[in-house]
Amino acid sequence: MKQAAPLVNLVVSTGEPAGIGPEVSLAAALNFLREQNGVAITLLGDDRLLNLSKNIDPALINRLQIQSIKLEAPVVSGILNSQNAQYVVTLLDQAINGCEQGRFDAMVTAPLQKSVINDAGTPFTGHTEYLAQQCDTSHVVMMLCATLPSGFLGLKSPRDLRVALVTTHLPLRDVSKALSYDLILETIQIVNRDLQKKFSIANPVIRMAGLNPHAGESGYLGREEIEVISPAIEAAKGMGIQVSGPYPGDTMFDPESIAQVDAFIAMYHDQGLAPFKFVTFGNGVNVTLGLPIIRTSVDHGTALDIAGKGIADSSSMLEALRLAYQLALNQRKQP
Secondary structure (H helix, E strand, C coil), X not given: CCCCCCCEEEEEECCCXXXXXXXXXXXXXXXXXXXXXXXXXEEECCCCCCCCCCCCCHHHHCCEEEECCXXXXXXXXXXXXXXXXXXXXXXXXHHHHHHHCCCCCEEEECCCCHHHHHHCCCCCCCHHHHHHHHCCCCCCEEEEEEEECCCHHHCCCXXXXXXXECCCCCCHHHHHHHCCHHHHHHHXXXXXXXXXXXXXCCCCEEEEECCCHHHHHHHCCCCHHHHHHHHHHHHHHHCCCEEEEEECCCCCCCHHHHCCCCEEEECXXXXXXXXXXXXXXXXXXXXXXXXCCCEEEECCCCCCCCCCCCCCCCHHHHHHHHHHHHHHHHHHCCC
């Protein structure tokens, strides 16, 4: 008799307690457990925020664990309280540690409120940067993923849209001086390597944006393309990576390219994520590339205005669980 494969163990950091994180985490976890028999899920958070219905199928409960971490202060839905900032950071730390120790195969994060953590005295730029710090990784890459359906934009079949970023949470005025040959080349290498190892794409096709309008117009609208972006692309090509560019940001995401390209790389946050979110309608998943662990996340914020009202859409969290599960399976196949 063939032995069943071991369960894929996912851990969810349920995020800002006053936001929609706890409710979408629980809803999506239950939906995914119904959908996939080969997974077990641990939700990290105060059990008072993660109330299980008494009518839940016992078979699901066997694969769902709530690891309760106590809040520092009472929670009012939609009202931020910096006293609970450390609670949010503790959720992250426990998820990271569990993945590093091998207890979990991947971690999924619900949205948090960066301002609350900073107000509490802990410098915090975002999930991506914090994960890099805690995993002692010098360079990670933020990438968003979503599946576009057949027929959308004329696509003949469903297609995964992936958009990675060279810089993440920076003021726009700081982007140009943050760009360097090494940063861009390393970003291309990380995207290429993780598409191969985590996404099981043997020969990824990558398309890279320029920084300036018209990709600099041969230097008349900026020289970053000439001085740092193009040299990094050429170096990556010399390593056997299938990367092209730099392309103007306003024409890079044409339908023909979406049908052929495995990942697009943008120079800064809104250049890549504005078009991505416009066509994915909140169903995107955030993946951190370059980490020694697997991490996915929703592509939306804490939605304080609808928290606690029972109307939050858990579809992005469900997609994040699905992708974390698939990446964990892919990783198991690696030699």
